[in-house]
Amino acid sequence: MTQNNLGIAYRNMSEIQEKAANLKRAIDAYKIALDYFEPEVAPLDFAMMQQNLGAAYWALSEVENMKDNLKQAIAAFEAALVYRTLV
DSSP states (O other): OOOHHHHHHHHTTTTTSSSSHHHHHOOOOOHHHHOOOTTTTOOOOOOHHHHHHHHHHHHHHSSSOOOHHHHHHHHHHHHHHHHHHOO
């Protein structure tokens, strides 16, 4: 969870300075966090981190590589939806 919080902090910092660089740091932090969560064990935590990853890619698409970053955002949101859906 600390790694996820680090990603959130970098994403927030991106709103103040070095938007692209801090969003890339956030993305890296979320990816590391995802390495420690098995979706079968903690599905909602896994989905939340995928959602955070998707949001960071989405924000990054506003400053560079729009198409590629939006594709990454979509993939992350779709991965989150596997575990976070209405029942």
